Amino acid sequence: MQGHSFQALKGYISQGFSAPQGTTNWDGGHHGLDFAYYQRNDEGGVGGHINGTPIQSVFDGYVAALGFAPTYGNYLIIETPADRLPPGLAVLFPVENGESLYLLYAHMQELAPFVLSEPMDCGQVIGAVGDTGDEYFIAEPHLHFETRVGVSNIRLADMNYYDTQATDEEKAEYRHWRNSDAFQLFDPMLLLDYGVEHEDGNG
Numbered sequence: 144m145q146g147h148s149f150q151a152l153k154g155y156i157s158q159g160f161s162a163p164q165g166t167t168n169w170d171g172g173h174h175g176l177d178f179a180y181y182q183r184n185d186e187g188g189v190g191g192h193i194n195g196t197p198i199q200s201v202f203d204g205y206v207a208a209l210g211f212a213p214t215y216g217n218y219l220i221i222e223t224p225a226d227r228l229p230p231g232l233a234v235l236f237p238v239e240n241g242e243s244l245y246l247l248y249a250h251m252q253e254l255a256p257f258v259l260s261e262p263m264d265c266g267q268v269i270g271a272v273g274d275t276g277d278e279y280f281i282a283e284p285h286l287h288f289e290t291r292v293g294v295s296n297i298r299l300a301d302m303n304y305y306d307t308q309a310t311d312e313e314k315a316e317y318r319h320w321r322n323s324d325a326f327q328l329f330d331p332m333l334l335l336d337y338g339v340e341h342e343d344g345n346g
């Protein structure tokens with residue numbers, strides 16, 4: 144989120160990562176991190192509510208998916224190829240040549256105003272924290288953030304699953320992202336911890 148150091152972001156985590164357990168529980172657990180309510184008026188804190196806070200792209204990259212899904216609300220997935228990641232980070236996840244890091248940002252206020260494969264800049268504002276999505280999956284406004292690694296240049300069509308209107312194609316695309324061999328799921332805390340270590344006071 145805009146103007147926040149990685150260290151500060153860790154203070155806004157309202158729900159941590161938990162991996163799905165086994166193949167029958169493929170959509171269980173919590174596939175990312177949630178950043179939620181904050182109110183800090185002390186000692187130079189920014190104060191306010193997280194709703195409407197601008198969200199910035201963590202890295203350069205390309206739009207790999209965008210749309211609306213009940214579980215994610217308005218979502219955007221940005222792909223960053225291995226050779227454009229900080230080398231230390233590529234080793235950490237790891238992301239090999241020919242692979243990319245895919246970051247998903249969910250529950251944004253508006254449908255992302257981009258097109259597939261559109262170039263994204265590190266730090267570019269990509270949306271605002273909101274509470275979009277089916278009420279079963281979201282209560283308070285928050286940013287849900289996922290990190291996965293897959294081969295480069297994957298583009299996802301519309302995802303939809305927990306909806307009687309969902310088509311077979313939309314369900315397949317949801318499972319493609321959530322539990323196929325195409326993507327390897329990771330705890331985004333790896334990325335935050337890396338960011339804190341390399342912040343050097345200029346975050």
Ligand SMILES: [Zn+2]
Pocket residue numbers: 158173175176177286287288
């Ligand atoms: Zn979440």
